Amino acid sequence: MARYPNAVLVRERSETDRVGELLACHDLALSYYADDRPREAVPLLEQALEGCRAEFGPASVATLTVAGNLGVAKAAAGKLRAAIAIIERNLADRVRLFGDEDLRTLTARDALAVTYRLAGSVDRAVELSGQVTAQRRRVLGPTHPDTLTSRMGLAFAEAAAGDRKVALAVLAAAIDDAQRAHGPHHPHTLALTECADEIGLRSDP
Numbered sequence: 046m047a048r049y050p051n052a053v054l055v056r057e058r059s060e061t062d063r064v065g066e067l068l069a070c071h072d073l074a075l076s077y078y079a080d081d082r083p084r085e086a087v088p089l090l091e092q093a094l095e096g097c098r099a100e101f102g103p104a105s106v107a108t109l110t111v112a113g114n115l116g117v118a119k120a121a122a123g124k125l126r127a128a129i130a131i132i133e134r135n136l137a138d139r140v141r142l143f144g145d146e147d148l149r150t151l152t153a154r155d156a157l158a159v160t161y162r163l164a165g166s167v168d169r170a171v172e173l174s175g176q177v178t179a180q181r182r183r184v185l186g187p188t189h190p191d192t193l194t195s196r197m198g199l200a201f202a203e204a205a206a207g208d209r210k211v212a213l214a215v216l217a218a219a220i221d222d223a224q225r226a227h228g229p230h231h232p233h234t235l236a237l238t239e240c241a242d243e244i245g246l247r248s249d250p
Contacts, residue, residue, distance in 0.1 A: 067096045071111055074118070083121035090115040109138055109149075117156050125164040132157045146180050148191075154180075155195055158202065167206040174199040188226035193219055193233045197240050204244040216241050 074089035094115055097108040116131035136153040143150050158173035178199050181192040196219040203212035216237065223234040 063096070063100060067093050067100065070096070071114070075114065078114075078118055078121065083118045086118045087115065087122055087124070090118055104138065104142060106142075109135060109142070112138075113153055113156065116160070120156075120160045120163060125160060128160050129157070129164060132160055146184055148184070151177055151180055151184070151191070155191075155198065158195075159198055162198070162202050162205055167202060170202040171199070171206050174202045188222050190233050193223055193237065197237055200240060201244065209244075212244060216244075 070089050071093040074086040074093065077083070077086040077089070090111060094108065094111045097105065097111050101107050112131060112135045116128050116135055119125075119131060120128035132153060136150065136157055139147065139150040139153050154173060154177045158170050158177060161167075161173060162170035174195065178192065178195040181189065181195050185192050187196075196215060200212045200216040200219070203209075203215060220234065220237045220241065223231065223237055227234055
């Protein structure tokens with residue numbers, strides 16, 4: 046699952062001890078998440094989010110970044126209902142602040158699509174995955190790494206919804222585009238290939 050970037054919070058940093066503590070708390074949480082320890086990341090992100098709301102306000106870019114990371118961490122920790130509530134609110138805030146096709150908004154929408162799929166809400170996952178894939182195609186192009194990530198998510202969602210034929214078509218096209226644009230050994234090409242193996246499509250005729 047893609048994490049929200051923490052670069053925004055870094056740019057918000059001031060010289061106050063309080064902001065330095067928030068930054069350190071947030072970065073430690075991201076390191077736990079990167080080490081596949083999301084349950085340990087969650088309380089740190091909750092602490093950082095509370096501090097960011099007090100320090101910067103609820104509509105701050107820093108606050109929205111930490112809130113997004115918290116939603117993703119909760120999803121990875123298996124707290125899917127709570128994760129959906131956080132990411133839905135975060136997405137709405139990003140649409141209002143940045144616009145519907147800002148890259149930061151699309152990051153949140155992609156995360157929500159993945160979380161819906163993990164929670165078993167496959168119809169909603171297909172809808173959101175299709176939306177964010179189309180938006181990233183327009184904004185970034187079909188072979189941008191973020192677009193390829195969304196195309197892979199759409200294939201997973203379609204397979205989870207039982208439409209393996211559509212999933213195969215989405216995935217085959219994405220693999221072909223990734224190979225031509227980035228080569229067969231690029232991390233995103235390999236990730237798409239692994240996706241095909243995972244959902245059992247490569248054995249289809």
